[in-house]
Amino acid sequence: MSLTPKNHHIGQSVRRKEDLRLITGKGRFSDDVNLPGQAYAAMLRSPHAHARIRSIDSRKALAIPGVIAVLTGTDLRADGIKHIPYNVFTLHPAEVQLENTDGTPPFVTPCYSMAIEKARYVGEVVAMVIAQTVDMAKDGAEQIEVDYEVLPAVTATRAAAEPDAPRLWDNAASNVCVDAEVGAKEATAAAFARAAHIARIETWIQRVTGVPMEPRAAVGEYDPATQRYTLHAGSGGSVRLKKDLALILDVAEEKVRVLMDDVGGNFGTRGMIYPEFALTPWAARRIGRPVKWTCERHEAFVSDFQGRDLAVTAELALDADGNFLAMRGSNIGNSGGHTGSFTPLQKGVEIMSSIYRMPCAHFRARSVVSNTVPTRPYRSSGRPEVMFVMERLIDIAARDFGFDRVALRHRNLLKSTELPYTNPFGMLYDSGDYHDAMDKSLTLGDWAGFAARKAEAKQRGKCRGIGMANYVDTATGAPRERAEVTVHPDGRVDVVLGTISNGQGHETSFAQLVTEWLGVPFDSVRLITGDTDIVQVGGGTHSGRSMRMGSVVIWNSAKEIIAKGTRIAARLLENDPSVIQFDNGRFKVQGATPSISLFEVAAAAQRLKDLPDDLRGPLAAFSDESFNEASFPYGCHVCEVEIDPALGTLEIVKYSAVDDVGRAVNPMIIHGQVHGGIAQGVGQALWEQCYYDPASGQPLTGSFIDYAMPRADNFPFFDAEFTEVPCTTHPLGMRPAGEGGTTPALGVVINAVVDALSEFGVKHIEMPATPERIWRAIHDSKNIV
Amino acid sequence: MSGTHKVSMTVNGKTVTGNVEGRTLLVQFLREHLQLTGTHVGCDTSQCGCCTVHLNGNGVKSCAVLALACEDANVVTIEGLANGDKLHPMQEAFREHHGLQCGYCTPGMIMSAVDMVNRNGFELDEKTVRKHLEGNICRCTGYHNIVLAVQAGAAAMKNS
Amino acid sequence: MYDFDYYKPASVAEAARLLAAGDSKLLAGGMSLIPSLKMRLNRYSALVDLGAVLDIKGIRRDGNFLVIGAMTPHAVVAASAEVRKILPAIASLAEGIGDPLVRNRGTMGGSMANADPAADYPSAILGLGATVVTHLRQIAGDDFFKGVFETALQAGEIIKEVHFPIPQKAAYTKYRQPASRFALVGVFVSKSADGVRVAVTGAAPSVFRFTAAEAALAKRFDPAALDGITIKPDDLNSDIHASAEYRAHCVVEITRRAVLAAQ
Structure with missing residues (x-):
């Protein structure tokens, strides 16, 4: 790497301190923790997407050699263990708050660490077995007899919002938990009425999952002398986990200690408390021994929180010259079986208009529960979804109404002299040079030379396409x-x-x-x-x-x-x-x-x-x-793909990124974050999806055999550069760099794919843009011709 | 003959013995019996490669090998790659080229990379590296710096 | 995993004896078996590891046949100078199985006995008209694969080796499923004095011969001979990775590419 550090100061690509232990096998991850006398837990999880639990008979399980205890939701309630205190909205003062249009409070489900009366997704914990070994605990779990009354299930986001959909919560009027509106409805309607052009999209930003390579693990302890619980578990933060645990275990905060060392990836889906993190310390108190639980990958696919899953209908109004007049639409997020977090919905809808000049906008924002694994913020929560929508709308407008894609963006992209700028949802963008990032990205991606590359690819029978996407990323978080x-x-x-x-x-x-x-x-x-x-x-x-x-x-x-x-x-x-x-x-x-x-x-x-x-x-x-102000990292990515039209297979041949980080502390680490972020975004655009069988609600992606993880041979080297326009709301000028890689990646890849298919008249393709989808798009267009 | 059985093998140059069940996996033997926790488990379908070790000189996924099948075998794990305090060139290359972030897949990546050099030589083009890493999944790096690290590590192995 | 007894015999005869007792299962590499045991999908009283049975491991030429021992790891087949010289299509097939770490451990015999509908080797068995030699008999390759994870092997029967006739031309082309990297569609084509064979894996519940393509290619062994040839999607697999309709399209297209590669 050419990034040779001169010293150890800010701005230098200093090699990492943590690496020596990690490259020699001396890291300390959650499963590396073992305590004297520990017992092992196995979770019995619901095999049904939606079922009433009539009864649980543990007698045979308790007779298995080595089984120490079987605990169920009934025991949990009897012990006074509280529900998980999920903070469903981000209450950060810089963010737009979602309130139901009818004035009612949002429907927030009580989420216990084990199913109470009903299981609402395949994978929800129904019982926990504690035994001398993991295998004995699994032997026990096999012997638990659960009498289920299987109920109709709904997994798809739009379907769950329907009034006649199977209802997850008997005490709720529907599966819709939040139904809010943001922006200015009448002004937006008026703007649409005078528009020369209206671009439209209806899309679903599909369900994916975070997949940190380290499976979750937890070791719970209880010291009766001090009446203190200790949890060893990797997460996204120790203090918040401690506070949540204290609430669940119903003890004072000083009665809980959380410990973690190395954490093998987070990406948001590992960031919040998990049921097993409360169950292990509770079980430790019950049996008088430390209790360890280690998640297996197949288990992670039904118990690790999942992400994205947003159904969007959106329209963009333009005047005859291509100036954006307004945008409007509807977003529906899918919370899964419990309402853990509405923040992806919230953090998305407030920046639907991205960093373009948008006089007015209006969106409806809903969140539904469904018989799927609960969702959480996943890398750049909410923003990749809406950047995808905006950047697709611009390309659709350019194609449908005869504008140049680059010129249309230049025309509407906010100039630095217009900043600070309040977007039509009320978000205040502080500073930046959006045009500079876009121009640099187009240069880095050699947009000008693309026509020659496309022609050369054509000689080889390949369809080559190029796409671009600008983005903004709202960074807030626990203040x-x-x-x-x-x-x-x-x-x-x-x-x-x-x-x-x-x-x-x-x-x-x-x-x-x-x-x-x-x-x-x-x-x-x-x-x-x-x-x-x-x-x-x-x-x-x-x-x-x-x-x-x-x-x-x-x-x-x-x-x-x-x-x-x-x-x-x-x-x-x-x-x-x-x-x-x-x-x-x-x-x-x-x-x-x-x-x-x-x-x-x-x-x-x-x-x-x-x-x-x-x-x-x-x-x-x-x-x-x-910290009560948000930060707004931004940038522009350019992607080039080559498609083999006979099979619909695709290769990413070039990917260029320019991201503004305000002020770089360690360029090497920043580039690494961008590379990884791009891979996660591209993964969603092209391969990844948590599939559910629509009839039964059974998850169909239960391992790496079916969930397509991006691999080394899926990518080229990335051309990544950053700019440093000091952030005016940060005393040191810094902007975050961890999510920028992902935020525009969905849009830029699909824009490139659609561009490659433009000769066939293809106007849009849904994610993941699998070879079959691409082939069908080509095939259908040929049939039309 | 159910119950536990004695197994002996050489791990990182030392002869070790232990009592294991028929079902005990090599990775469990390494992690739980020998406390060599540098070898990780990232999946249960032998796809991710976090558990890669060298078995009689070949890179293998230790989560799909029985401990008893390794009787008298020679096993090298990430803990055995360095020569005392002197890092293996591949380890050094991963640090120098920022070929790791969370570090969980890293031991398997490094062991797989050394296996790659053993099979394909010291001069590895990008395509060869990416192809050979098909059995090692990383979620953090986008593989960019891993590929650079493997190429550099391979070149450094030639001179060591 | 449920516990089991573990045996590592030194000969096929001893393995056969051990296999006859109780509900035992052969372990021939374990790349599919051990993951399935971890998921508790199967339960056996004992595993009989063939790892020490050295005489069914190795590669040799026997007249007009390439003979591969059942316990030969994929990596050894892929790297074999002999295979690369006389039947390069098998070397390239072996080089595309799983990943390098799986290839170091997984064996041809294990792959065949497991009969995964998306495994690679079955296409070569059918695509070359190979003969499977077990410790009891010889089985024509055409008769070996019976369905999803089903073969003609009787209980306790051990594959010793496979005799692949050396064709004039052959190639294997694989279109990978993006997650597992197994064959979404894999096609093995060969041309020999006996005619043309086209065997397809990954597309259906079991490997099968694409007879319409064979007939067309027998007339002219050229990709263009496949123009107008189609396959009905009715009996093909449909899953989250590909519909039967798309697989049907891919079968023809991958056959075309395999023929091109075999030129």
Whole structure:
């Protein structure tokens, strides 16, 4: 890699601290945790998509050698275990809130860690068996007799919204949990009435799943002496998990400790609490031994939260010159069997118009429950869906009404002089140079040279297509974050932070900040995140919040440490604090030579008895802040595909990305995030889908044999660059980089595919754009001709 | 003969023995009996390659091999790849080229990459690398830096 | 997984003896068997591992036949200079099975006995008119595959080797299912003095011969000979990866490509 770091400061591609343990097999993932005397849990999961549980008979299971206990929803309720406290909306103040048009509150389902009375999707936990070994627990689970009354099921999003659909919750009027409207209805109608052109799309951004490579695992403990629960489990954040666990177990927060070390991927679907994370500590208390549960991959396909699944009908109104006048439509999200999170719906519909000048807009936003695995935010929650819709609408408009795709985007893309800009849903975009990113991306992707490449491909019998997509990505997330920075006299700096690295390289990037600001050696910095007995506050890792918020609270702490250090140094150097300089880790009097290090100052703070109270003791500072503004990363991707028209098979031959990150801390890590994000987006566009049998509600993608994971031979090398237009709402100018790769990828790939098929008159293709779909599109067009 | 049976093999240069069941998988023997937890399990259908180790010099998926089938065999895991404190060139290349993010697939990737070099030589073109990695799934990196790392690691192995 | 006894005999005779006792199953690589056991889809009292039966492992030429021992791993077949020289279509077939790590462990005999409808080797057995030699008898390749995971093997019968007649021309072309990388459609074509054979895997419940294509290609062994040839989707597989209609289209198209590759 040409990104050779000069030092360990901000902006350098510093090689990662965490790698040494990970490349030598010394990482510590959830399943690597084993406690003395632990028993093992196996989950009995519902084989039916929708069924009433008449009775559960555990007698035969309990007779199996090694089986210690069988626990059911009845036991859970009897023990006073509470439901999972899902926060269904993002309440971030920068975000548009969804309220039912009829004024009623949204329907939020009580979600217990095991099915109570009814199972609402295949995979819902019906009983838990604890035994001496995993195999014995599975033997026991096989012997549990459950009397089910199988009920009609509904899995498809639009079908679930119908009034006569099978009803999941008896106490709800329908499966629709949220029915809100955003934007200006009448103004939008008026704009459509005077439009010269209207582009339309009806589409379904299909159900996919996150698939972190590390399957989930949990080890629960209970100490009767202190009445404390401990959970070892990888997740997207330790503090939030602790708070949720305390609510479920109905104990004070200090009675719960959460521990996690390495986490093998998150992507949002691993970010929130899971039923098994509450069941294992509860079971540990019941049986008086630690209880371990490890998810198997086939189990993950029916129990890991899934993502996306949005049905959209949308229209874009243009005047005769191609200026956007308005957009309108309807989005329906699918929550699955329980209402875990409406945020993908919310975070999508508020930026339907992307970064284009859009005078007005109006959308209906609904969420339904269905007999499917519950959904959660998945990488760039909500945004890839709506960017897909917007970028498809633009290409459809260009094709149908005779505009050039690039010119149409240039005409309507917001200029930097128009920022800050409030979009028609009320979202305030702070800053950026959208045209610059688009132009750079078109150059990087050699848009100008495409015609020659297409002609060359034609010689080989291939249909080559090119697509582009602009995007914006709303980064919000849990607003509060806290850092505690302590300088130890022995040459170490500890940073306690409420985030968790799931592969993003926090140990490295955050150490770079500390190295930059405190001038201490990179290796002296230790990041502490995964133990809630040490980390008291913090929102974890999601919505591009870790560096965005972590940098500020570390920066504040560093400034305070320097301020304190300056006063101590003044004392040591026998001078006035106003003439003390701090540079590269050392304090000195301006213009003089003698200097003392930060660590010497830290030693003095502990040694000197006559310092003022606020300076005596450990040289430390903390910063605890709430971030009420959103950040809006943006960029433009260009993709080129080649299609073999005889089979409909497709190859991505070129992929170029320009993403704005405001200010890059570690370019190497940022590029890695973009690459991975692109692969996840392309995966959805071309291969991935959680299929359900519409009649029975049975999941049809239960393993990697049927769920098509992107592999190395599916991709070319990516051409990824970033721009750095400082974000005006971030004190250090940073914008998140973790979701930008995915956000435009769905749209850009499908735009390229449709472009490749334009000679056949194909106007749209649904995701995943499988060879069969492509072949059918060609085949159908030939039949029409 | 149900119950447990004695098995002996060489793992990372050391002779090890253990008592296992007929059904005990090699990966379980490594992780649970020998506490060599660097070998990971990412699926149950032998697709993901997180569990890749070398068995008598060949890369295999240790989640689809019985421990008892490895009697007298020579097994090398990710923990046995480095020479003392000196990293194997392939390990070094993964770090240098940012060929990992969460690190869960990484041990299998590295073991598979070394197997690839053993079979295909030190000069690996992009296509060969991508094709050979068909049995190793990564969700984090988009494979871009993994491919670069494998190519660089292969070249470095030539000089080591 | 349910527990089982484990045996590793050193000869076919001993394996046959062990296999006769109880509800035993042969282990010939385990790339499909062990995952299915992990899912508790099957239960056996014992597994009889053929890994130490060395005389059914290896590759040789016997007159006009390429003989491959049942326990030969795919990687060995793929890398064999002998196979690449005299029947390169088999080498390329073996090189496309699973992934490199699976090929190091999985064996031809295991793949045949398992008879997965989307496995690769069955197409070569049919596509070359091979002969399957077991420890009891010889079975014509055409009679070996009976249905989904079903073969002509009797209980306790052990495949020793397969005799592949060496054709004038042959090729295997595989269109991969995107997730499993098994054959969505795989076609083995061969041309020999006895005529043309076209065997299709992945498309139907069992490997089958595409007789309409064989007849057309017998007249002229050229992709253009397939113009106008179709196959009815009625008996083909339909699943989330491909409808029967699309598979029917692919069977013809992949046959065309296999013929081209065999030129």
